[in-house]
Amino acid sequence: xxxxxxxxxxxxxxxxxxxxxxxxxxxxxxxxxxxxxxxxxxxxxxxxxxxxxxxxxxxxxxxxxxxxxxxxxxxxxxxxxxxxx
Numbered sequence: 001x002x003x004x005x006x007x008x009x010x011x012x013x014x015x016x017x018x019x020x021x022x023x024x025x026x027x028x029x030x031x032x033x034x035x036x037x038x039x040x041x042x043x044x045x046x047x048x049x050x051x052x053x054x055x056x057x058x059x060x061x062x063x064x065x066x067x068x069x070x071x072x073x074x075x076x077x078x079x080x081x082x083x084x085x
Contacts, residue, residue: 011036011046016055016066016074025063 006014018035019026032043047064050056055070066074 008046008049011038012050013074013077015046015050016070017078019056019064019066020071020074022066025059025061025065028058028062028064031064 014035015031018031028044028047029040031047032038032040036043036046038046047056047058050070051058054067055073057065057067059065
């Protein structure tokens, strides 16, 4: 059986989901290892998109933290997915 590639929305959702349940900022390399199976360059493209949308912030120490807006988006997506499935 061939492995299906994840779309950008699913990848970004998984990053937001991982960060949603963290209580402190997390090093971006830790998020990359735990929340994705992407190459680091591809991961950073998605992180940069989330930062541009202001769903995630990158600290001066290279840590990621979800913003309040990012939490709201994640919660809405999760609710919609549960209703669809």
